[in-house]
Amino acid sequence: MSLSDELYRETILDHYHRPRNQGELKGDNVLSVDGVNPLCGDELTLFLKVEDGKVSDLSIKSRGCSINTASASMMTEAIKGQSVERVNELISTFKDMMMSADEVNVPEEFEDLEALQGVKKYPVRIKCALLPWNTLIEGLRSAESGANPHMVTTE
Amino acid sequence: MLVCPKMIDIETIREDFPILKRELDGKRLVYLDSAATSQKPNVVIDAVSEYYRMYNANIHRGIHTLSEQATHAFEKVRVKIKNFIGAPDSREVIFTKNTTEAINLVALTWGRKNIGEGDEIMLSPMEHHSNLVPWQMLAQEKKAKLVFPELTADGRLDLQSVENLLGPKTKIIAITQMSNVLGTIVPIAEICKLAHANGTIVLVDGAQSVPHMPTNVQELACDFLAFSMHKMCGPTGVGILWGKSELLEAMPPFMGGGDMISAVWADRFVPNQLPWKFEAGTPNIADVIASGAAIDYLSKLGMANVRAHEIELSAYASKKFSELQGVTLYGPRDPELKGGVVSFNMDGIHPHDLGQIVNEDGVAIRVGHHCCQPLMRQMDVMGTARASFYVYTTTEEIDMLVDALQKAQKVFGHVAVR
Numbered sequence: 001m002s003l004s005d006e007l008y009r010e011t012i013l014d015h016y017h018r019p020r021n022q023g024e025l026k027g028d029n030v031l032s033v034d035g036v037n038p039l040c041g042d043e044l045t046l047f048l049k050v051e052d053g054k055v056s057d058l059s060i061k062s063r064g065c066s067i068n069t070a071s072a073s074m075m076t077e078a079i080k081g082q083s084v085e086r087v088n089e090l091i092s093t094f095k096d097m098m099m100s101a102d103e104v105n106v107p108e109e110f111e112d113l114e115a116l117q118g119v120k121k122y123p124v125r126i127k128c129a130l131l132p133w134n135t136l137i138e139g140l141r142s143a144e145s146g147a148n149p150h151m152v153t154t155e
Numbered sequence: 156m157l158v159c160p161k162m163i164d165i166e167t168i169r170e171d172f173p174i175l176k177r178e179l180d181g182k183r184l185v186y187l188d189s190a191a192t193s194q195k196p197n198v199v200i201d202a203v204s205e206y207y208r209m210y211n212a213n214i215h216r217g218i219h220t221l222s223e224q225a226t227h228a229f230e231k232v233r234v235k236i237k238n239f240i241g242a243p244d245s246r247e248v249i250f251t252k253n254t255t256e257a258i259n260l261v262a263l264t265w266g267r268k269n270i271g272e273g274d275e276i277m278l279s280p281m282e283h284h285s286n287l288v289p290w291q292m293l294a295q296e297k298k299a300k301l302v303f304p305e306l307t308a309d310g311r312l313d314l315q316s317v318e319n320l321l322g323p324k325t326k327i328i329a330i331t332q333m334s335n336v337l338g339t340i341v342p343i344a345e346i347c348k349l350a351h352a353n354g355t356i357v358l359v360d361g362a363q364s365v366p367h368m369p370t371n372v373q374e375l376a377c378d379f380l381a382f383s384m385h386k387m388c389g390p391t392g393v394g395i396l397w398g399k400s401e402l403l404e405a406m407p408p409f410m411g412g413g414d415m416i417s418a419v420w421a422d423r424f425v426p427n428q429l430p431w432k433f434e435a436g437t438p439n440i441a442d443v444i445a446s447g448a449a450i451d452y453l454s455k456l457g458m459a460n461v462r463a464h465e466i467e468l469s470a471y472a473s474k475k476f477s478e479l480q481g482v483t484l485y486g487p488r489d490p491e492l493k494g495g496v497v498s499f500n501m502d503g504i505h506p507h508d509l510g511q512i513v514n515e516d517g518v519a520i521r522v523g524h525h526c527c528q529p530l531m532r533q534m535d536v537m538g539t540a541r542a543s544f545y546v547y548t549t550t551e552e553i554d555m556l557v558d559a560l561q562k563a564q565k566v567f568g569h570v571a572v573r
Contacts, residue, residue, distance in 0.1 A: 005566075007511070008508070008512075008566050008567070013566075013567065017503075039523060040506070040507045040522070040523045040524070040537070040538055041523060041524045041528070041531060041537040041538045042507075042537065043537070063537050064505065064537070065505035065506075065507035065508050066504075066505060066507075066508045066567075067507075067508075122511065125507070125511070128507065
């Protein structure tokens with residue numbers, strides 16, 4: 001298996017070509033956060049609705065590379081409808097999975113996200129995978145504190 | 156002058172660059188990122204090490220032999236650079252750490268002194284951030300205005316638009332001679348004529364042009380020229396600012412410190428003469444000296460030959476790329492109007508992914524916004540992939556790039572058509 005086969009696994013390309021929960025979320029209590037990767041020009045806007053301690057709905061509008069788009073798409077599937085507490089656990093598991101040298105045991109919500117483990121071998125691309133998640137962290141922070149969200153950047 | 160392309164003996168040249176023999180995961184390195192930084196020939200690498208082994212000493216101050224040798228070698232490079240760019244006087248050649256610093260030097264000294272509220276600074280829409288942000292900072296400080304002439308649809312500068320924008324408030328045009336994204340060659344001599352007739356001075360960002368074509372500042376008639384040695388076979392850490400001596404003389408010093416003074420009291424100083432007035436502190440001695448070896452190397456090849464070789468490569472690349480499906484090319488098509496750069500996108504594949512996949516075949520290209528975000532916005536792309544050539548680039552390497560690109564299409568197409 002060549003490196004690119006490993007990185008560009010079908011799951012990733014499938015999410016890249018048909019990203020889930022794409023587009024703008026409208027309605028009350030929807031907050032939006034921008035995330036950018038100034039190195040490669042990836043941009044995304046996360047729309048987030050947090051109600052009763054749950055991420056009741058979310059969507060993403062993005063222009064990015066395959067890793068960035070797929071990570072965002074998989075993230076929305078994994079966390080939609082989950083409690084904020086569970087989402088925070090998933091965020092930290094995902095970060096562990098991307099940052100630690102060892103294999104990390106992944107929860108069931110990570111069925112597709114596991115495919116992103118291949119990115120670990122390409123340090124520059126880890127940022128692409130993390131951008132949607134870091135944008136989500138900022139969105140949750142903003143939802144909790146009521147403060148306006150800041151733009152998130154990989155640098 | 157008749158230029159015979161055979162003057163460039165590619166096999167001999169490649170022998171001079173040890174890195175080109177490197178293999179990456181069993182694949183031969185195909186280095187197509189020379190616009191970012193060029194590779195270095197043995198003579199340059201050896202010059203760095205020879206300085207440290209044989210005559211490492213500080214310059215302009217020692218009375219001992221090593222210091223004299225180092226000073227002599229250092230100052231000799233100034234003369235070589237003067238000759239290389241056709242400048243009248245080596246006192247007009249100032250060493251900086253890179254093109255960026257050279258441009259900032261002008262913005263912060265000439266600019267601060269001569270730009271006032273309501274004045275206009277003209278830049279092209281294809282400037283590298285290094286010839287954009289320093290002027291934005293100056294404009295902010297002085298309440299001055301940045302103005303941008305138009306580009307034609309094929310990425311050339313519209314001279315009529317330059318002429319239309321020139322007005323009584325236009326104090327300086329700061330412009331690239333060759334776009335690092337599109338490869339576009341800007342007709343500097345014509346711009347200088349228009350500018351000077353208007354009492355406007357011209358700073359040329361030569362970072363991409365000086366390494367790839369003959370340069371003569373007197374023929375161009377520009378006022379400042381900035382470029383970097385690391386893009387022209389030299390080491391990193393050496394930039395050049397050339398400026399007309401009457402302008403340099405009238406400018407305040409840039410940074411304060413040793414070497415830039417001729418006398419110091421507790422409460423004041425007298426600046427040194429040109430060029431040292433702008434060279435505070437111990438410079439990058441080893442790399443300046445090695446830059447001399449790079450200038451010698453390129454001079455021996457002949458810059459007209461370097462240019463001819465790259466025109467040939469551009470024409471070849473253009474032909475090869477036209478055989479690919481789903482590719483968008485940016486910038487002028489005519490190889491005579493552009494440098495050895497191909498900027499492109501492939502349908503459905505982000506440049507980042509493209510860069511990664513071709514890297515697996517040992518092919519090094521640059522992907523992203525190339526430090527030209529405003530231009531990317533104007534082109535309405537997130538970024539591009541860019542292959543750039545130099546004296547050591549072969550047509551075979553362009554073939555390998557094209558093969559790798561086809562492979563990328565396969566990787567991405569596989570799921571799309573599933």
